[in-house]
Amino acid sequence: MSVVSARMGGMGRGDGSGRIVSAPDADDTGAGILHVDMDAFYAAVEVLHDPTLRGLPLIIGAPDGRSVVSSASYEARRYGVRSAMPVAQAIRLCPSARVVPPDFTKYRAVSAQVMTIFEEVTPLVEPLSIDEAFLDVRGVRRLWGSPGRIGAMIRHRVQHEVGITCSVGAAATKHVAKMASTMAKPDGLLIVPEAETLDFLAAKPVRAMWGVGPKTAESLEARGIRLIGDLRSIPFPALERAVGSASASRLRDLADGRDPRSVETTRVEKSVGHEETFEIDVVDPDVLRSELLRLADRVAGRLRRADWETSTVSIKVRFADFSTVTRSQTLSEPTSVGQRIGEVARGLFDAIERRDPVRLVGVRAERLRDAGGALGLWDDDADWRRVEGALDSAQARFGSGMVTRARHLGASRGRGSAPHPRAHGLD
DNA sequence: TCTGGGGTCCTCGGGCAC
DNA sequence: TCTGGTGCCCGAGGACCC
Numbered sequence: 310m311s312v313v314s315a316r317m318g319g320m321g322r323g324d325g326s327g328r329i330v331s332a333p334d335a336d337d338t339g340a341g342i343l344h345v346d347m348d349a350f351y352a353a354v355e356v357l358h359d360p361t362l363r364g365l366p367l368i369i370g371a372p373d374g375r376s377v378v379s380s381a382s383y384e385a386r387r388y389g390v391r392s393a394m395p396v397a398q399a400i401r402l403c404p405s406a407r408v409v410p411p412d413f414t415k416y417r418a419v420s421a422q423v424m425t426i427f428e429e430v431t432p433l434v435e436p437l438s439i440d441e442a443f444l445d446v447r448g449v450r451r452l453w454g455s456p457g458r459i460g461a462m463i464r465h466r467v468q469h470e471v472g473i474t475c476s477v478g479a480a481a482t483k484h485v486a487k488m489a490s491t492m493a494k495p496d497g498l499l500i501v502p503e504a505e506t507l508d509f510l511a512a513k514p515v516r517a518m519w520g521v522g523p524k525t526a527e528s529l530e531a532r533g534i535r536l537i538g539d540l541r542s543i544p545f546p547a548l549e550r551a552v553g554s555a556s557a558s559r560l561r562d563l564a565d566g567r568d569p570r571s572v573e574t575t576r577v578e579k580s581v582g583h584e585e586t587f588e589i590d591v592v593d594p595d596v597l598r599s600e601l602l603r604l605a606d607r608v609a610g611r612l613r614r615a616d617w618e619t620s621t622v623s624i625k626v627r628f629a630d631f632s633t634v635t636r637s638q639t640l641s642e643p644t645s646v647g648q649r650i651g652e653v654a655r656g657l658f659d660a661i662e663r664r665d666p667v668r669l670v671g672v673r674a675e676r677l678r679d680a681g682g683a684l685g686l687w688d689d690d691a692d693w694r695r696v697e698g699a700l701d702s703a704q705a706r707f708g709s710g711m712v713t714r715a716r717h718l719g720a721s722r723g724r725g726s727a728p729h730p731r732a733h734g735l736d
Numbered sequence: 737t738c739t740g741g742g743g744t745c746c747t748c749g750g751g752c753a754c
Numbered sequence: 755t756c757t758g759g760t761g762c763c764c765g766a767g768g769a770c771c772c
Binding site: 350379380392393437438439440441519520521522523524525621623633634635636637638639 | 763764768772
């Protein structure tokens with residue numbers, strides 16, 4: 310029996326018109342990775358808090374200025390409203406829509422409820438964003454049943470315990486599970502048994518792949534590569550010319566159904582930043598400098614709350630014509646002091662000669678590189694040798710101050726003492 | 737029609753160390 | 755002492771994701 314029990318159109322277009330779903334008891338052999346994605350999450354949470362909004366076209370986004378749509382209800386999507394579209398344009402497409410400013414406190418609270426449900430099903434949960442996660446359910450079959458049953462159970466629990474709907478993709482790999490949940494939207498379950506992976510992928514457009522955006526798709530399509538199946542047949546050197554060698558290898562693997570990424574339960578932030586778009590483009594350098602200081606202060610505050618320091622500060626300046634430049638500087642001494650980050654940001658800004666009107670400035674701080682992965686997860690001797698090499702090289706470059714600190718961080722965690730996230734998995 | 741804000745990851749060229 | 759290969763970091767830019 311085919312995985313597809315209902316088909317209502319082509320590929321998903323974001324408005325649910327291409328929805329494809331499976332029955333929960335469809336063949337799910339080998340489909341132990343689930344991707345769960347909330348449907349129109351921000352809009353759904355707003356409806357949860359104000360039931361009079363149910364059934365209305367909703368646009369989540371700041372109603373004024375230069376903001377864009379963060380989320381839209383399916384009622385609004387039927388008018389062509391999409392995420393990332395300027396709010397002004399969305400209102401023109403759907404003048405009857407209710408525009409609601411985003412409230413992340415509310416969204417985070419509901420997200421926590423949903424993630425708790427996931428963690429009650431399996432310890433192997435990888436939150437991907439506020440409204441989606443991967444779950445590895447291969448080790449909990451005896452507890453809850455097959456992946457299809459588990460997907461159906463999660464959907465039922467989220468709907469009844471939280472009050473919103475979600476879509477689930479079940480497959481042998483993260484990539485296919487993610488594609489499947491997208492196709493099942495809204496409020497659906499799509500199972501791709503492992504043996505049907507290649508057939509499932511073959512006729513899908515390359516644009517549907519996770520990681521292929523407009524630019525990559527355009528480059529592929531210009532060479533006649535429109536379907537994932539085409540990625541398998543094109544000579545590899547031609548694919549490399551289209552997207553570069555690393556992307557070519559990755560895309561070829563994904564097209565062949567290979568995706569070695571496991572569900573990782575730990576994730577470490579690598580940078581924090583703030584940026585702001587002005588309502589009206591700014592020319593006055595003093596205004597821009599003081600804005601950079603303000604952003605640097607906010608960044609520093611977050612660094613201190615997270616108890617880490619930055620080794621590299623970068624700024625971003627977007628001009629009126631939307632061209633963007635970034636500048637960064639690695640510090641001789643790591644810091645979490647706003648004034649210091651602000652000084653560096655201002656210095657970087659002053660070194661940019663272009664003085665066109667500016668629409669956006671941003672400040673970002675990279676986490677201090679401690680040369681072995683921020684959590685110090687040493688897999689084996691090879692990792693350690695690589696770290697030692699990097700530290701030696703850095704010592705030669707920068708002197709011993711920063712390097713001693715990095716070496717200490719590595720050593721204090723202990724070689725081999727930190728468990729790899731995968732070690733927490735079920736058997 | 738005029739493009740947010742928060743991120744991650746990749747590529748590429750240059751410089752440097754071993 | 756010089757050279758080439760290798761591998762790392764840095765910095766800039768870009769693509770992509772939600």
